[in-house]
Amino acid sequence: GESVGLHLPTLSVQEGDNSIINCAYSNSASDYFIWYKQESGKGPQFIIDIRSNMDKRQGQRVTVLLNKTVKHLSLQIAATQPGDSAVYFCAEREYGGSQGNLIFGKGTKLSVKP
């Protein structure tokens, strides 16, 4: 189980490099997945989402990959910028679940070095 105050996994990248943030989700019945970005002192901000009938979706500078076989989700950020520094959370929604009851992952802290 988790410990209170558990340190977040941290990914440190150089500005301009690509970043890959990984997430293992828990429920094979989940049908919808979202990546959120949380900057210090702010609420989670939507980045990109993907439904379970897809395995890849691209946005502006971001790509989400879904591997349902191993219950793995990843977020790729191209040409990472200092403004990308934040904590990134994946979230899942169980199939048939009500709207809004998202299950968030632990989060990964992305640190971009100039």
Next chain:
Amino acid sequence: EPEVTQTPSHQVTQMGQEVILRCVPISNHLYFYWYRQILGQKVEFLVSFYNNEISEKSEIFDDQFSVERPDGSNFTLKIRSTKLEDSAMYFCASSAGQVLSGANVLTFGAGSRLTVL
């Protein structure tokens, strides 16, 4: 860009006191939510609200918690008798529709930090 606003940004209260956290969701949104995040931990679902009633609530949302939409713009979370373990960041969120696609994603507010002494 429309945003969800929350007040207060930080509230300090004594254990046992009642607290009301306020939220103004995005004006054309129909679904409202409260989440909380204990320091250093995951964001956790508390409750969802639609059509003036609770749609779903988690185990965390016990009898000490209540939500209300007192008028056409505000959405409040009340904690009747605060406990030390209620100390957390509370996030309000809203969505236009059911969370099935990018068009109906949850938009979160900046949060209200509650400190119970």
